[in-house]
Each structure stands twice: as C-alpha cells, then as structure tokens.
Amino acid sequence: MPVATPPKTVLLLGHTGKLGMALEQVLGGNYRIIGKNSSDFDATDFEQVRCLITQHAPDIVINTVAMLGIDPCEQEPELALRMNALLPRFLAELSAASGFALVHFSTDAVFSDRTVGSSCVETDTPVPLNLYGVTKYAGDCFVMNCTPQHYIFRVPVLFGPSGNRRQFVEKMLERLTTDQQPLRISNDIISSPTYSLDVADRVRELLGAQAPFGLYHLANHGTASLFDLMTEMVSQLGLDLPVLAASYRDFPFIGRKNTCTPLSSVKTAPLRPWQQAVSDYCALLRQDGGRADG
Numbered sequence: 192m193p194v195a196t197p198p199k200t201v202l203l204l205g206h207t208g209k210l211g212m213a214l215e216q217v218l219g220g221n222y223r224i225i226g227k228n229s230s231d232f233d234a235t236d237f238e239q240v241r242c243l244i245t246q247h248a249p250d251i252v253i254n255t256v257a258m259l260g261i262d263p264c265e266q267e268p269e270l271a272l273r274m275n276a277l278l279p280r281f282l283a284e285l286s287a288a289s290g291f292a293l294v295h296f297s298t299d300a301v302f303s304d305r306t307v308g309s310s311c312v313e314t315d316t317p318v319p320l321n322l323y324g325v326t327k328y329a330g331d332c333f334v335m336n337c338t339p340q341h342y343i344f345r346v347p348v349l350f351g352p353s354g355n356r357r358q359f360v361e362k363m364l365e366r367l368t369t370d371q372q373p374l375r376i377s378n379d380i381i382s383s384p385t386y387s388l389d390v391a392d393r394v395r396e397l398l399g400a401q402a403p404f405g406l407y408h409l410a411n412h413g414t415a416s417l418f419d420l421m422t423e424m425v426s427q428l429g430l431d432l433p434v435l436a437a438s439y440r441d442f443p444f445i446g447r448k449n450t451c452t453p454l455s456s457v458k459t460a461p462l463r464p465w466q467q468a469v470s471d472y473c474a475l476l477r478q479d480g481g482r483a484d485g
Contacts, residue, residue, distance in 0.1 A: 210391070298346065301317035307381065377439040408454040409462065
C-alpha cells in the first residue's frame with residue numbers, strides 16, 4: 192500500500208488577524224498550519240523570526256504581519272519601515288537561503304489615484320502617496336528581488352471575521368450595534384471591497400495548482416465607496432439605522448489619502464461580486480449575533 196504523502200507545513204505569521212484567520216480556516220484542510228502571532232514572537236526582532244523558521248522548517252511561510260493604516264505609519268515611520276519593508280526583506284532572504292516558498296500580502300495603497308471606472312492591475316507601476324504605501328511597496332520590491340520563490344498578493348480594503356475591532360469595517364459595525372446612532376461614512380474613497388475568506392480560497396487554489404510565482408491582485412469584482420460598503424452591510428443585516436454620506440475631508444487625518452485605487456487582475460479571474468460576498472458575511476454575522484469577530 193502506498194504511503195500517504197504528509198501535508199506541507201505552513202508557518203502562518205499573524206494567524207489571528209483578519210486575513211490570518213481566513214487563511215488558517217481555509218488552508219487547514221490541505222496543510223499542516225503552524226500559526227503564530229504577537230503573543231508568540233516580536234516581528235520587529237528578526238532573530239526571533241529566524242528562530243521560528245529554523246524551529247519549524249516550513250515548506251511555506253505566509254506573512255500577513257504589517258503595520259496597517261495611513262495615519263499610524265505617518266506617526267511612526269521607523270516602525271512602519273521595519274514592519275512593512277525590512278521584515279519582508281528578511282523573510283525573502285531566508286526563503287532564498289532555506290528554500291521555502293514565501294507568500295506575502297500587500298495593498299492597493301501602493302498606487303496613486305485612478306479615474307473612476309478604471310482599476311489597478313499587476314502590470315501598472317506603483318506610485319505611493321503616503322508612508323504606508325511607500326513602505327508596503329518597498330516590501331514588495333524586496334520580496335520580488337530577494338527570492339524567486341515568492342507569491343505577492345495585493346488586496347484592497349477587507350471585510351470578514353476579525354478579532355481586531357479597530358479596523359474600519361469592524362469599528363463601524365461596532366458603532367452601529369452599540370451606539371445605535373447614525374453613521375457618517377465617506378463616499379469619496381473608492382475601492383474594491385473584498386471578503387477575506389474569498390481571498391483565502393483563491394490563495395488555496397493558486398497554491399494547490401502550483402501557479403507561477405509572482406505578483407497577483409486578489410479582489411472581489413466591482414467597485415464601491417466606503418459609504419456604499421457600509422450601506423450594503425446595514426441593509427443586509429436589517430439594521431434600521433441611517434448611514435449618511437460624507438467626505439473623508441470631514442474627518443481628521445494626517446497622511447494623504449488614496450481615494451480611488453480599485454484592484455483587478457490580468458493574471459487570475461476576479462473573485463465574485465463584492466455584494467454577494469457581503470451577503471455571505473452578513474449571514475455569518477447574524478449567526479454570531481452581529482459580532483464581527485466570528
């Protein structure tokens with residue numbers, strides 16, 4: 192009787208974040224997942240990172256660790272550089288030396304604004320507008336040039352189960368369900384809202400098919416403002432609360448905003464329409480009593 196091939200080992204860095212949770216759930220049936228987060232290691236201490244990889248000898252390292260947000264990166268640029276650029280470089284150098292495949296996640300914020308109706312594809316040249324975008328693009332460049340065995344998946348604004356209620360969608364849902372007050376949401380920031388579980392499903396498909404290494408954009412089909420996204424969620428959840436359109440300029444900010452950076456791909460099929468994904472997410476929220484942490 193033939194001996195079954197053991198599943199590949201995946202070291203998943205940031206497994207309790209929104210994207211990490213989705214990846215752990217979706218990949219768990221096909222891979223041996225070793226999940227690590229900030230309670231297990233300090234991502235700014237690269238010797239700790241090296242020890243983790245030496246200890247577990249993974250076939251694949253998936254990095255979802257990042258310093259997120261335009262304003263936090265403007266306020267702590269050295270930390271943003273270390274987390275978003277130098278950590279990916281270090282992982283890529285270890286990948287080249289050790290032979291594991293590196294899966295790294297990036298963002299639509301590496302691009303400058305597009306005209307409404309157009310989108311950013313893999314062949315477009317990034318032109319970051321803020322420190323968040325600059326540091327994430329630096330990470331992309333390091334990964335591309337330091338190891339041939341890499342996947343870079345750029346994703347836009349994400350929704351999905353999350354333990355972090357400080358991110359935009361979770362923060363807005365929290366306000367809606369606890370404050371019972373109208374929400375003012377910007378209608379002049381346009382993206383391609385994307386479900387974290389749909390991203391994880393496509394990552395599983397691409398890894399399983401041994402798709403060519405390189406850069407991929409993963410996004411649900413269609414574009415929407417943040418106002419459109421939250422209006423759809425409120426409707427799907429059956430909440431009788433108004434969502435009011437506003438401008439991002441009505442709220443305090445530090446760094447220059449990306450106002451129109453939808454993603455699409457010339458290398459992989461689009462994910463399903465974002466409205467369908469919102470419907471599934473809201474059904475999940477209803478099962479969990481409206482909690483965004485699943």
